[in-house]
Amino acid sequence: MAPRIQLTAAQQQALLARHRDRMRSCEPWSAAIKWKPELNVQGSTYKVLELWPGIVASDAPVDQLERGQYVDSPSRRFRYCVRLHRAGQTLLTWWGAQVGTVLFDHDVIIPALYQARGPDDPGTGEWTETPWMSLTPAELITLRPGTRLARGRTVVAGLGLGHQLIEVSRRIQVKRVILVELDQELVDWILPRIRPHLRKPLDVHVGDAYEIIPTLRADVALIDIFPGYGDGFARVAELARRSPSIKKFWGWGTSEMTGLAQPDR
Numbered sequence: 001m002a003p004r005i006q007l008t009a010a011q012q013q014a015l016l017a018r019h020r021d022r023m024r025s026c027e028p029w030s031a032a033i034k035w036k037p038e039l040n041v042q043g044s045t046y047k048v049l050e051l052w053p054g055i056v057a058s059d060a061p062v063d064q065l066e067r068g069q070y071v072d073s074p075s076r077r078f079r080y081c082v083r084l085h086r087a088g089q090t091l092l093t094w095w096g097a098q099v100g101t102v103l104f105d106h107d108v109i110i111p112a113l114y115q116a117r118g119p120d121d122p123g124t125g126e127w128t129e130t131p132w133m134s135l136t137p138a139e140l141i142t143l144r145p146g147t148r149l150a151r152g153r154t155v156v157a158g159l160g161l162g163h164q165l166i167e168v169s170r171r172i173q174v175k176r177v178i179l180v181e182l183d184q185e186l187v188d189w190i191l192p193r194i195r196p197h198l199r200k201p202l203d204v205h206v207g208d209a210y211e212i213i214p215t216l217r218a219d220v221a222l223i224d225i226f227p228g229y230g231d232g233f234a235r236v237a238e239l240a241r242r243s244p245s246i247k248k249f250w251g252w253g254t255s256e257m258t259g260l261a262q263p264d265r
Contacts, residue, residue, distance in 0.1 A: 043106030152219030
């Protein structure tokens with residue numbers, strides 16, 4: 001067990017004063033907002049896409065959600081729900097090797113997708129504690145560098161909740177989007193909810209991205225198939241080497257973590 005840290009009365013007062021200062025200095029959320037170690041956001045401006053409108057938001061553990069607070073995929077391998085994040089509570093954020101926090105001055109909702117535990121998962125309960133994908137400020141901000149590279153024919157590897165797919169399709173520079181997703185159930189279940197928000201033609205390939213992407217022709221490939229932020233640099237580089245008909249590659253967290261940009265090829 002980690003040692004318990006005891007704060008002095010003065011330290012506690014300083015933390016409370018800092019928290020009050022942050023709550024008073026919240027700024028509107030926008031597509032142009034930049035990451036910083038302390039990000040303070042007006043909760044009323046944090047608008048995210050709800051794939052199943054009407055799902056009741058909750059901050060209860062995922063295993064304890066009641067009917068009306070979630071939607072499960074046909075085989076119950078995935079659960080969509082809307083997390084209720086309370087005003088003043090912090091969420092972790094990151095940018096490259098830096099970490100920080102974000103707080104909101106009002107309650108906000110955060111759509112999330114969870115996976116059922118596999119037979120070898122040592123945890124308890126039917127669902128994993130941490131989401132497979134969620135529309136937190138950290139995830140939205142760290143996807144933006146890839147989205148800004150999109151042009152011409154753009155590959156998006158990894159469907160998730162469709163955020164990057166939608167944002168890529170909104171770019172004037174993009175002519176066609178190519179989705180590569182491993183899981184057929186996700187495509188059948190979630191993609192129909194996303195299609196009405198897409199503004200460009202979409203091709204869909206279901207299967208292993210490492211096998212499919214080298215066969216494709218595109219201007220840009222955006223890869224978001226990694227379990228953690230910044231751990232896929234070597235795999236993106238290897239995938240780029242095996243994909244001569246794709247001009248530029250970007251992987252979630254890779255260039256920010258290393259300070260290296262993927263050059264045009």
